Amino acid sequence: MNKFRIGFGYDVHQLKEGYDFWLGGIKLEHEKGAVGHSDADVLIHVICDALLGAANLRDIGYHFSDQDPQFKGIDSKILLAEVMLLIRDAGFEVGNLDTTICLQLPKVNPHIPTMKICLAEVMNISENDISIKATTTEKLGFVGRQEGVSAYCTALIYSV
Secondary structure (H helix, E strand, O other), X not given: XXXXXXXXXXXXXXXXXXXXXXXXXXXXXXXXXXXXXXOOOHHHHHHHHHHHHHOOOOOHHHHOOOOOHHHOOOOHHHHHHHHHHXXXXXXXXXXXXXXXXXXXXXXXXXXXXXXXXXXXXXXOOOHHHXXXXXXXXXXXXXXXXXXXXXXXXXXXXXEO
């Protein structure tokens, strides 16, 4: 019988002019981008944390420290591929992901199909197992003031 486990991820990145904006493995055209030690892809970071948490393998910072220069500016898709190796080595496979991106601008919905294709390829899972939703905060808080982006992810994994 398969054992099912659930993990949760949450992350925030500041938005500033002069940075590229990577989200869900793709580059969005926008006057601001996310700031971070890596490429600051908040969606991939929450997916990594949710998967690692579900497998009881700590978190993204434990495996890929922002104090380690080898991860400076790294493409988060590389981190996600490594996380997939870790959870598969631990005997798990992905059931599904449910994610929410909180961002005032740019609008995310037109990019969701491309993000799902990208993430499915990196993770070697079906696009149908990846849910990406987007919401604004109705101009409230740091997201509403366009100072930052946040994201959430719930992941279901099962033993193989």
